[in-house]
Amino acid sequence: MGRQPCCDKLGVKKGPWTAEEDRKLINFMLTNGHCCWRALPKLAGLRRCGKSCRLRWTNYLRPDLKRGLLSHDEEQLVIDLHAHLGNKWSKIASRLPGRTDNEIKNHWNTHIKKKLVKMGIDPVTHQPLNQEPNSTANPNNISSTSDDIISMEPKTSSTKKVETRTGATTEEESSSTVTDQNSSIDNENHQLGNICNDEELFSYLWSDETTIGQASWSDINYGVDGTLYEDNISGAGADFPMWSPDRINGKDWTFLMDYCQDFGVHDFGF
């Protein structure tokens, strides 16, 4: 018996989501919370498979998502985390508030990977390209302890970064002066150094437990009618770790309306 499709393909729409579909999904999520992804499309009146709904919600519609390019700090964190975790995008994403695994994965493949190559660093092993890796090109084999990473990072990728980053930085910040670039490089290096040498921070980062500012969906008053939905949203919601306090506390619906306007849907009926 072959694998069952995630949904019956008949009458299931694929491709880009329309504003109307987004509106339906958002309305449903806000009023009902997440129940069962498989049943959701029918309940929400969508001709989509549950999987598609889940992806659309977690990667695009979730109200707490940050939009726009990753900041330099975020990018650096992604690189550091990738050096330790490999392509565990969801784990990496869980350390970055408001970022999705898909977003980070895309950013890695389109930006960071190229940058690292340009800087002479193998994006897979995080070793200098001209140096034979110690073992097979499996990032998970790089090291098994935080100590190894801490001691390894500055010697390899990060020192190399200092030497070679000028090119990349210049390309991105062409309007900056040389002095600005140097100070920015120093600053970056300093930040990286801080990260790499802070064992406590690393042990925290690598832990699979709590994450910075972790707050669950239960912290949010979500109801259109004032209902407090106390159930944590399982799946993506459960793993989703961080609501920036300044975006939640005291803002309630404002941020949600802002976000609605962000992608051009102004009438959600709430």
Next chain:
DNA sequence: AACCCGCGCAACCGCGAAGGA
């Protein structure tokens, strides 16, 4: 102005894990 090409990102696909019956 038209065409081409590369890039970036949203979305899809398939597999494995987890959990319930």
Next chain:
DNA sequence: ATCCTTCGCGGTTGCGCGGGT
């Protein structure tokens, strides 16, 4: 213990857009 269902993850695809020629 086994089977089945559901979910989540990582890899991949394909489309739209912008820049270059």
